[in-house]
Amino acid sequence: MAFCIAVIGKDNAPLYLTTSDMEQELELQYHVNAALDVVEEKCLIGKGAPESKELYLGLLYSTENHKIYGFVTNTRVKFIVVIDSSNVALRENEVRAIFRNLHLLYTDAICNPFYIPGESLTSKKFDRAVQKLMSGTA
């Protein structure tokens, strides 16, 4: 269902990035990297009214083949999901659900006391769960 799921740290360095198509991994990385500009802008807009800020950033931008959605946590960790543009059946609620599940998985992963914040996420459990989330069976 999703092409790519990425977890970006607060300093905009990638902590985790996985793709369903290995051949397109580099291209998808380029798209995710470019999407960070829009993410930063949307985070900046919400500074004035913190109580009305929403974690879900919505559609960042779209290309001919992909739609890129964003999500930002309270600790400035960003989630990026790249979805196929031809999947017109996918609604915004489903994208929100993906992000909600991803957020739960992420919080579970960083609860590991041996995980150092800012380092790459190398949890196998997290990786398997994200793979399921990406294939739509979560």
Added chain:
Amino acid sequence: MRAAVGLMLSHGAGGMEPALSRPDYEQSALHHSCLLVLLRGVGPSRARVLQRAFEKVRRVNHIRVNDSSGHPRSIWIRFVHDHPVEHNDWGDFQTHRRLLGLVTIGKFDSQIELNELCRQHESLKVRYGSTLYESRAIFFGPDEQPLETIGEVLGPPAAGGRRLQDEFTTPSNFKAQAFFYREQDSCADLESRIGDFASALFWVLESRRLERSREKADKVSLLLAPFEKRDFVGLDMESRNNRKRCVGRVMKNLADLSLQAGLVDDALSLYHNANETLRSVGDSLWVGATEEGLCAASAMLLYPQMRETETLHRNSSLQEAGTSPLKNTPEKWRASDATKKISASDATANNVDSNQPQQRVTSNSSSCSSVSSLVTTATNSSASDTPTTSSSSTSTISAAPIPGHQRNGDLPGNILKAEEISNYYRKAIINYSKYRHAATIETEAALKASRICIEQNRPLDVAMFLQNILYINLSMSEAERVKRFEVITDLYQQIGYQRKAAFFQRLAALKHVQQGSQAPDWNQSYRLMLGSFTGYRLCLDPLEVIENAAGWPALQIDLVQTLITAARRLGHSALATRHMTFLLQTQWDNMSPTEQSEMAVQLQNLSAQCEGSPVPLVLENGTVIPPANLTDLPYCIDLQVKDLPAHLRPQRIKVAKADSGPFLFTPIHFNSVDRRDKKKDKNKIAFQWVQNDLSEVTVRLRNPLPFELPVTDMRLLTNGVVFESLPQTLVLQPHVPTYVALHGTPIETGQLDLQGYSTHTLGVKSNCRLKHMRGRSFPPNYVVDVIPALPRISVKTSLPQTATFSNMNSADIVVTSASLTLYNGESSSCTITITNESATLPLEHLEFSINSNVEQELQQKIFRIDEEAIKAHLPVPPQGTIEIIVDVFAEADFVCPQPPASLHSAAAPGDYGASSLTHYSSVSTSGHASLPSRVGSPHHRRNEPQNSSFRSTISGGPPSLAALTLHPGGGGGVGPSSLGSQYNQHIEAQVRFKYSGGDALTAGYCRQCAVSFNLELLPSVQITSWDVLPAEVASQFYLVLDISNLTAQEMSLNYTDTKNILIEAKESCRVPIPVDRCSLEKVVAARAAEVAENLERELCFRTQLLSFNDALSKLCSIHIAERVKIKWLLTGTDIQGIASLRGIVLSQSMVDLTAVSPLEWAISFQDTLVQPHNEIVCTVGQRSLLSIQLANQSLQPLRNLVLSIKFYQDYLNGMENYNLETRVAISGPNRIAIPLLEKQEQKEHTCSVIFFTPGRFKASIECTSNPQKQSEQPSSLLTRSCPAEAESVGQSVMFSSSYDEQQAHVWKFIPPIEVTVVEQ
């Protein structure tokens, strides 16, 4: 009607009409109000004069004109260099696309060239003739002759111009107005002429506008976009909807013309009306056009500063000085200013503020003032075209406020708000997107909207508009597609979206070199790829990339690889090598081992074409590529600065002296600790290097690649003083640490800054600096002090070297060694040859010292060096030599440390056949010791007859001669039963040299080296026992020695000047040596010294008894050692030496015999003075007088003396008989007590002796001092402690007390008196 509209759309979808060839990417919203003028250079020449003319023409982009009714108009001109003809076809749709004017600039030198310029001008006029209003030609001709030029300066410029026109004539078909200038002319009036040209354009436009406005509604014709012509064929143009369409389109066209003519208010009204009319008939394309027009008109009023941006941008592009950081700062300022203006506009719209209009008026007044001269000139020039205006009108223009609606300082009510502009643009774009032929219009609209949003500081909207551009389906060429990407990149950069900008830069770069492209432009691809570095957190400086590493390594690696490919295709090998080195330096940790190997091999292949070097690389366009270094190839594990070898290490001369002080206080340690910490902070090396001396740094390297890594030309990187590094070449095995020693020579003195090393590996030269090595705790640099050059020496000895290593400390400064084997007492010498190896420095300072594993005093006796001889040879010139002779003497103790008394006690009892000398020794010892035993032992009384027989046995012949004769025969049995064998003694010594010269000597530095000495001392002679016997004369005594030959050869022994004896190997013999007795002067001196010592010791409350005896004993020992020199020689060899008696220990009885007796004897028998060895004969029964005189020769009085006379018989077999009551009778006392014998006093005693039996008798006359009155000692101490005593009295008392404290002394008359009693 609906069917008609459907038919029209269907025809549009057919795509039969050609669309605009390419979008105008530089267009902005404010260009809707500009008159479009083509500015073209014609002719082959591109001189600088043309460039100046271009700038002058372009500067006239705004004029102010009074219209026919006297109102001022603000007219703007846009100059373009290129304009497709197809864009003219869209002039009816949007009038700002119509080319209105043409200006050509050319240079000619002849009539033929002028004709060619005119022809090119006319061809351009024909091309754009359908829309062209007016054209001008600017010609630069050759200069006049010098004389005519001077004349021309005096005349008016117009006359000069005319002259040029008179020289050359334009062709007959050339109808445009031409301006002629000399090549060197300053073109002072060019701007005014262009102003006239612009004014002419305006008036033509104004007439068109008025003509359009006067058209009646029922007679207007339908305006069409180029692709719409076929759609309206056959339609009823008189229908109601079509009539409204015609009116709406004409109204929109009129609005465009009004906007260009400076009537913004009219334009806004017309746009709104046209929008309503066209929307009612569903004319989407023209509805979009009206919406876009509204945005343009509103932007003109809200954001007039955007024109300044255009000017700034042009200047920036012309100068090519724009950089990203510089652009960002004005961007922020402009955005802030725009926001402020938006707020001000909103405030003004809501409330009329009296202050605001005044400020606006002031600003506009200044603007009017700046262009007033131009307006005045324009008015004067165009007097023929406009109604006459008076001078008062001119002054009115200067003082007039903003014309039209802004007179009250308020914006029109129908203007769009800031947020509405983006909405209207969005709607216009949506309307445009319905027509495929309008894709170019749509793209341009999106770009205009983006630029407006940038001005409004709304980046999200900018991103939305730019992203939508990609969806527009345009049949573009690859070049146009790349152009689009570049424009999008630029706009993204303006809003700070670096990642987006980088994304599109990369796409543009890839488009340039796409597969299947006919002419791939690798140059452009490289430039764009390089420009996208910022978006991916990359820059050309690898150190910055490493410091600011922020993830996305996969993207960075891919980008650099693409850059390398582009550089390689460009044929720039140096650039490709540089970027590959950059990739390895910055992304080494982010690559897998396989990738690392592949990249390393690629680098090797690339550098085979062009080597990499650590210098900046300057490209043709001025870009500077910083150097990249393979810092971690090879990987440096450790780097240590090595000290010089110990024998070449500089030391401080003065510091050494200071260090030799005996006291070290704690604060010094604290200071030392603090100094050490301070040095540690400064990365200061504790030791120094020497100028012109080879230095060494040890580096531990590891090869992280799986194959062998050859490293060539590896050198040290230094700063500070000049340092000459020696190159090092090595091959590193995979994953194995390797130690490498890097050498170099400092050429100057001062501080040397070691920063790292340089390598040449994989074809790349790299400067590997310590401060850039990550993951290791290296200091940024190491600082080493370099001192002035010191001389260097080489040392050789005349003795063979030894292979054994020394166990002494400081063994590392030993440069050579010498080994020597000597017998104890033997002398030898060693010659040390020192060569000054320096080529320029003399050896000016040379001092030496000797260290060894024996005591200092013994060392001084063994090793001796003549210092004066060495100093006489200094300084040693370069390459000169000096010889130092070291005299070596095998100093050893020859005296056996066994106590002699015990020896004699052990030997005496069982030895009755000994010689007379031995007998005397036994007599002396047993006589003294047997005094108490005689009283308590009945054994002696029973042996009296034996003594008598013994004495008669030796009555004839000299006793000493007989003893000497008997001694060799019985030597073996006389000596001790076992001799302690002496072991070999091994001495290690170092002769240390401290040398210096040149500037280093002035600075206080020196070097130190040493020669190791291995001295083996073999035992030669040993004295196992000794004794002191009385001699025949009173002034001498016999020193009896038992000498052993400890060598394996026969030894010849000279123990006096005339006597010689041979001793076999491992044998010993007894030798008597006559020695003079110690004189009284020496005894007095010893006692004086003892007195002085006692004075000092009173403070310590020590006893003086032992010290006096020790002093006297030492005196006698020294006395004997000085006079007795036993020379030995190994028979058959040249080995010889001297055995010293130093260290011989004398007992008290020996001391009494050694020293001269303080008593002087004068004995007469029967009135005849007794001489030594005189025959004394008397008769039985005859009374003989025995007279004894004693004289005290010492300096002190003698107390408690007992003079005793005993007669005995000596049987010469070891027995003496003292019980002679029945044979000898003495009349008078034979024991006389002398209480006090003062100095130089004499005592006389006379007695008579009667012998009853004939025979041989001996008389033993001796004087004994007894310390029996010890009770006086306390009183003496008390006397000494009395403070009232005088010095002389005190001294005298001390003499007495010291005498009383002495042991008992026995002085005898030597030799004993022998009396032979005969019958009458």
